[in-house]
Amino acid sequence: MSQNRLDAEEIDWTPPPAPEPALAPAEPPVPRARRIGSLEVLAALLVLLVILRGWLAGLVDSERLQTWTTVFVSVLVQAVPFLVFGVALSAVIAVFVPRSFWARALPRHPALAVPAAGLAGVILPGCECGSVPIAGSLIRRGVTPAAALAFLLAAPAINPIVLTATAVAFPGKPEMVVARGVASLIVAVAMGWLWLRLGRTDWIRLPHRPDVDGESKWHAFWAAVRHDVMHAGGYLVLGAAATATINVVVPASWLQRLAENPVLSVLALAVLAVLLSICSEADAFVAASLSQFSLTSRLVFLVVGPMVDLKLIAMQTGVFGRRFVVRFAPATFAAAILVGTGAGLLLL
Amino acid sequence: MSRLTQAVVLLLFGGAILRASITDLYLRYVKEGLRPFLLAAGLLLVAAAVTTLWQSLRAGEAEEDHGHSHSHEPRIGWLLILPVLGLLLVAPPALGSFAAGKSGSVSATPVSDSDYPALPAGDPVPVSLLDYASRALFDEGKSLTGRNVKLTGFVTPAPDGSPMLARIVLSCCAADGRPIKLGLTGQVPLEVPADTWIEVTGAYSTQRGKDPVNEVDVAYLEVKTWQEIDQPKQPYA
Numbered sequence: 001m002s003q004n005r006l007d008a009e010e011i012d013w014t015p016p017p018a019p020e021p022a023l024a025p026a027e028p029p030v031p032r033a034r035r036i037g038s039l040e041v042l043a044a045l046l047v048l049l050v051i052l053r054g055w056l057a058g059l060v061d062s063e064r065l066q067t068w069t070t071v072f073v074s075v076l077v078q079a080v081p082f083l084v085f086g087v088a089l090s091a092v093i094a095v096f097v098p099r100s101f102w103a104r105a106l107p108r109h110p111a112l113a114v115p116a117a118g119l120a121g122v123i124l125p126g127c128e129c130g131s132v133p134i135a136g137s138l139i140r141r142g143v144t145p146a147a148a149l150a151f152l153l154a155a156p157a158i159n160p161i162v163l164t165a166t167a168v169a170f171p172g173k174p175e176m177v178v179a180r181g182v183a184s185l186i187v188a189v190a191m192g193w194l195w196l197r198l199g200r201t202d203w204i205r206l207p208h209r210p211d212v213d214g215e216s217k218w219h220a221f222w223a224a225v226r227h228d229v230m231h232a233g234g235y236l237v238l239g240a241a242a243t244a245t246i247n248v249v250v251p252a253s254w255l256q257r258l259a260e261n262p263v264l265s266v267l268a269l270a271v272l273a274v275l276l277s278i279c280s281e282a283d284a285f286v287a288a289s290l291s292q293f294s295l296t297s298r299l300v301f302l303v304v305g306p307m308v309d310l311k312l313i314a315m316q317t318g319v320f321g322r323r324f325v326v327r328f329a330p331a332t333f334a335a336a337i338l339v340g341t342g343a344g345l346l347l348l
Numbered sequence: 349m350s351r352l353t354q355a356v357v358l359l360l361f362g363g364a365i366l367r368a369s370i371t372d373l374y375l376r377y378v379k380e381g382l383r384p385f386l387l388a389a390g391l392l393l394v395a396a397a398v399t400t401l402w403q404s405l406r407a408g409e410a411e412e413d414h415g416h417s418h419s420h421e422p423r424i425g426w427l428l429i430l431p432v433l434g435l436l437l438v439a440p441p442a443l444g445s446f447a448a449g450k451s452g453s454v455s456a457t458p459v460s461d462s463d464y465p466a467l468p469a470g471d472p473v474p475v476s477l478l479d480y481a482s483r484a485l486f487d488e489g490k491s492l493t494g495r496n497v498k499l500t501g502f503v504t505p506a507p508d509g510s511p512m513l514a515r516i517v518l519s520c521c522a523a524d525g526r527p528i529k530l531g532l533t534g535q536v537p538l539e540v541p542a543d544t545w546i547e548v549t550g551a552y553s554t555q556r557g558k559d560p561v562n563e564v565d566v567a568y569l570e571v572k573t574w575q576e577i578d579q580p581k582q583p584y585a
Contacts, residue, residue, distance in 0.1 A: 038353040045429065046360075053437050067447055069440035071523050074377030076431045078521035080365055081385035084392050169519075222399040229396065230354055233361070234424030237431060247523055251450065256562060278524050285519035286526075291455050292562060318424060 064248055072244035075311075078279060079129045079236055086130025087232065090137035091224035095217055102143050110144045114192030117147035118185055121155030128156035128280055128306050129236060129315065133228050136206055136319040145204060150192030153332065156280040156306035157184035166302065169284035175347050176299065183303045183343035187336050194331065205321030207231060235318035239311030243277040246310070250275070259292040266297040270337050273305035280306035296344030303340035308333045349425055355400035361428050362393025364435040373435070375582055376442040378521045442583035445504040445542035448514040448527035452562025454478070464491040472496035472549045476585055477515045477528045484552060484567035492552035499569065500580060503537060503544045504529070507560055511537055513548060513569065518584040528585065531557045531568040540576075548574040 049056070059065070106113040124131065135152035139145050156162065158181045170176040258268040269290065278286055283305045287298040308329050317325045349357075368374045369386035378386075434440065464487045467473050475483075475497045483491050501513040504527070513532055516525040533553050537546060548571050555568035 038349045039356065042353050042356055042429075049433060049437060056433075057438060063446040066440055067443065069434060069438060070377070070443055073431060073434040073438075073440055074522035076434075077365070077368065077374060077377045077386070078382065078523070081382065081389040084389035085385075088392060165519075219403065222396055222403070225392075225396045226351075226354060226358060226400050229358065229361075229393065230349075230425030230428065234427040237427040238424075241430075243523060248450075276523070279520050281520055283524075286524045291564070 068244045068248045071247045072240050075240040075243050075277075076237065079240070079311075082130040082279075083133075083233060083236060084229065087133050087225055087228040089130070090133040090228060091221050093134065093137045093141060094224050095221045097141065099142050102138070102141055106143065106147060110146055110196055111193065113144055113147040114150045114196070115189045117143070118150040118154040118188040118192065121151050121153075121188070122158055122160070124155040124159055128309075128312055129232075131155040132312065132315045132319050133232050139204065140206060145199065145201065146192040146195040149195055149328070150188045152188075153191055153307050154185055154188035157181075157188075157303070162280050162284075162306070165281055166284040169288040173295075176295070179299050179343045179347040180302050182347070183299065183336075183339050184306070186343075187303060187307065187332070187339045190335055190339070191328075191332055194335075203321070203324045203327060205323065207318065231318055232315055235314040236311065239277060239309075239314040242310040242314070243275075246275040246277075255290070256292060259290075259294075259297075262294060262297075265293050266300050266337065266341055269293055269297045269301040270304045270333070270340075273301045274309050274333065276305075277309035277311040278305060294344075295348045296341060299344040299348060300337055300340035303343075304333065304336040307336050349423065351400055351404040354425060355397045355404065357425060357428050357432075358393055358400065359397035360432045360436075362390045362397060364432045365393065366390035368435050372581055373439060375584075376440070376522075379518055379584070380582065442579070443516045443522050443525050444502055445514070447516060447525060448502075448504040448529065449507075450561075451526050453529040453559040453564050453566055454517050454526050455564045463487070466491055467495055467497075472498040474498045474500075477501055477513065477530055478517065478585060480569065481528060481530060481567045485556075485565050489552040489554065496549060496551060496572070497569075498547060498549050499530070500545070500547050500577070501530070502542075502579075503540050503546060504542055506531070511540060512566075513546070515585045516583070525584065529559060529566055531555065531566050532571050533568055534570040534572060535574065536571055537574050545577050545579050546574050547577045550574075 107116055121131075124134070131152050134155075135148045138148040138151065163177050163181055166180055167174065167177045255268065255272070258264050269287075273283070276286070283302055287301050290298060290301070293301075313325055313329050316329070320328075365386055368377075369383050369390060374383065374386060464483050467475065473495060477499055480492070480497060480499060483489060499513060501515040503511045504514040506512050506529075511532060513530045514527045516522075517528055518525050532548075533555055534550060537544075537548075540546070548569065550569045550571040550573075553568040553570040557566040557568065558564065559566050
């Protein structure tokens with residue numbers, strides 16, 4: 001924020017190239033320093049960035065910073081299609097699917113709606129970036145939060161694309177695929193039921209969204225898309241920055257020492273799954289290459305990753321609010337470790 | 349952030365994604381298969397920007413003055429300028445020697461049960477680093493002996509300073525990129541700076557090493573000739 005203000009002050013000597021004629025009538029009635037609107041700030045910021053381009057490129061010269069930038073950009077480029085399609089689907093849910101549909105589609109009793117919603121995650125072929133706005137939209141449309149949360153946790157882990165990727169990454173070990181699907185579904189349903197018992201609706205604070213009632217449907221659709229991309233996209237940028245930092249800072253040789261202890265290796269890979277925030281469609285390949293670790297600890301990596309990671313925590317904070325995330329993320333993390341370890345001991 | 353500003357940010361963001369996927373820039377960050385999805389997502393973002401522009405211009409200033417409307421608009425959206433900056437102004441290069449030195453080599457996986465098929469015809473025959481490592485480590489180089497092979501990769505220094513040939517293997521995006529490394533013997537390209545792309549012609553070597561980062565076996569290649577080349581269009585394996 002302070003950066004924006006700085007640029008706003010420098011606006012005097014940087015003539016903003018107004019991209020829109022509509023700039024002119026912007027005469028807010030407030031006669032304070034707030035006179036400079038966001039569009040002028042943006043224009044000044046862009047001009048500054050173009051002027052300082054050479055200096056910025058020089059800044060990114062060091063190898064470490066360069067790798068950071070590459071990983072940051074690439075996490076975003078990879079996530080953008082999933083984010084945009086997830087946002088579009090959630091806007092469809094919000095605008096075109098009538099409320100009564102969900103009442104008919106899901107079992108009336110909340111305790112039954114939870115496993116039904118978890119299983120419904122099978123049909124959403126995507127990664128976790130898309131399922132966060134969809135789950136938020138489901139809650140808005142009157143789906144019980146417990147069921148929406150079960151969907152949120154299950155969808156990125158048990159859809160066909162992710163399970164196929166797991167089978168490809170672990171050739172000759174179909175039990176890995178089974179263990180991943182079963183353990184992820186159990187965690188998702190257990191967290192849904194836990195929410196039914198302990199959860200409180202006032203922990204969830206969905207962001208204010210432009211009111212969609214009373215406007216034309218397409219108008220409402222695009223307003224919802226714009227709002228969600230700005231919102232979830234902003235948090236995705238935060239998450240990508242955190243992921244890139246971990247990727248560049250943590251030396252892989254630390255992991256070598258942890259792999260020898262069976263308990264520590266499970267915990268280490270659970271924490272690593274949170275820190276690395278790899279897309280659920282790719283995490284199986286990373287798990288396969290962590291060959292010095294036991295199969296059980298790699299299963300825990302695959303169960304934790306799509307449910308709790310830095311990128312998701314940032315996005316969930318944006319969609320559900322901070323009070324929700326500080327309770328939900330640690331509980332899910334613990335449940336995923338326990339169930340993942342159990343499934344590993346039984347099935348692998 | 350007013351609606352007009354959001355429209356401009358969305359337009360820049362969608363435009364940056366479109367530009368990266370129309371040019372080959374996206375290949376530095378993700379796999380080729382993502383291209384149609386990137387194009388579709390970029391078009392959808394631009395469409396959202398255009399409708400927002402149109403709506404807010406049509407609504408005129410009456411809408412913009414609408415009390416405290418901007419305080420509800422997501423401030424976090426300002427961060428979307430960062431990827432625009434990254435893609436349009438900085439466009440960082442593909443992962444290279446720094447990433448290769450930091451993480452351990454991919455462990456080549458054996459072909460399940462059956463024997464390795466003979467290499468295709470050609471002298472030298474082009475082989476990928478992964479294929480070479482797998483044939484060398486799990487088949488004792490049986491399918492490689494007596495053949496000249498040609499490999500493409502970049503130079504990365506081993507911890508002791510000797511040059512290795514490497515390539516980054518992606519399964520999804522550069523965040524999960526991991527190197528496959530080969531040791532070099534024979535006419536080793538000395539005095540070549542790290543990250544230089546080279547094309548190496550050589551033969552199977554029985555020498556073995558270990559990647560100190562993750563204790564994975566590393567195969568060796570006996571270099572006969574090598575030459576500097578430009579970075580290939582698809583930098584990842």
